[in-house]
Amino acid sequence: MRGTTVVAARSVHKNFGLVKVLKGIDLTVGEGEVLCIIGPSGSGKSTFLRCINHLEKIDGGELSVNGQLVGYRRKGDKLHELRDNEICRERANIGMVFQHFHLFPHMTVLQNLMEAPVGVKGVAKAEAARRGQELLERVGLGHRADDYPRQLSGGQQQRVAIARALAMDPALMLFDEPTSALDPELVGEVLDVMKDLAASGMTMVVVTHEIGFAREVADTLIFMDDGKVVESGPPRELLANPREERTRAFLSKVL
């Protein structure tokens, strides 16, 4: 772990009705660190990711990003819920990439990248366009700025989605199974962009099924099952010598 703590989770609980999805997650992510989360479907890994930017409300424990509680303000021993615009301000610092991209289909690629910086942060249009173009070049899609998302392949759309999140200059990037919806031959181009991003020092939390990517890029790998962190550690170590039986069982299926 390097530098200061970006994400700190202490005993995070989350229920969907009577179903306990997260049963006490404890972890920290330091600045510049890449944390990969693997685990079977239904293990709560995506839910945890969505809690980090308050797309889901947590039901217990404490979750903070850059020292600020997510969704709440602490006054004495009381937690006050934040207002809509305060939550928005917190989220603006956290980029998120979804499994199904969710680009805005009624806007061009460049407009997708400009929308939030101009509308949320108040960046001047010309500046946002310049920065947007720069980010598109970075993900190798500078020439598609004026196309609409539906004209792009899945891999290209996901690269645009990454650029869109980066356009807000986030301190933290969340990836929710970014390659799961892609045709196999398009996975590589997205992973390459993510590797570059990790190399540039971006703090990242990645929920993924790409064990190879996790092994190569992650500083820490976490195996989650049944709403709990079963095992965590350096990826090579964890993948080669899993301590827990459940980890071993899962890895034997996916490797």
Place this chain on the structure above:
Amino acid sequence: MSRLVKPAGEVETPTGSHATAVAAGDHPDVELTVVPLRHYSRWVLGAAVGIGAAWLIWAFATADIDYSVTARYLTATPILLGVWHTLQLTLLSMVIALAIGVVIAVMRQSENPVLRAVASGWAWLFRGIPLLVQLLIWFNLSLVFDSIGIPGVYTVPTNQLMTPFVAALIGLSINESAYISEIVRGGIMSVDNGQREAASALGMTRGRLMRRILLPQALRVIVPPLGNEFISLLKYSSLAYTISYSELLLSANKIYTANFLVVELLFTASIWYLVLTTIFTLVQQQVERRLNRGVPGAQQQRLSGRWRRNLSLRRAGA
């Protein structure tokens, strides 16, 4: 063994198309002809409809109706004025209804329970009472309130304010706004939830999400039913006749109460209504075509185009 199958059109002989159709088992190498399915029932039905229509036309042609009167009044000044008033009332009502309808729809999506309750109450109330009754209530509002305004600051006698036009405008637009709010709400809900999440994750507020992300995408779903609503509104505007607003129907009514040519004048009005609805239907089709450009759902257009092309080809070949 490959067998050549040719469509009937290409090998058709003047004497009949089935001459070359031979049982495949007997002569394996012979060319086979496709015999198109004959739709005899369509011919029978077509003939029946034709006879029925002819009888209707004959009945109306020989009836005691002076069609020259119908034609003459088509361009009479009071009728044209009525057409203009109908158009004015419809267009203005639609604009107001659209504005209110969008606000109500957005309120229904609000997290604020009071706003949600007000919005659903609005839709319940103004969709639940017949439009005709609503028009009469607005027109007779002076029976309830002598004057309207802020007491002590500015008031105006209700009778002076509630002219037939104002009553019709309020009644039509509020009633229509309730229907439009449902259409807009359906449009907003049709947008994929991922759009909401993506916009939220970027830090957009709920208002901005609605304005920039949801409403623009809902538009494509909303516009076709809005076109239908507009055309309904155009026809419903004739109800304003009951509160003496001089739209098309009342203009016709005033003339036939004087000259007793009732059906002739009603036909004049009908022709105008048909002209207006036809024009707006064409406009609606154009708008939809434009909105659907390049969108996966727009296959229909291309398909029907192909279908038409196919039809004309078949006709050319026959």
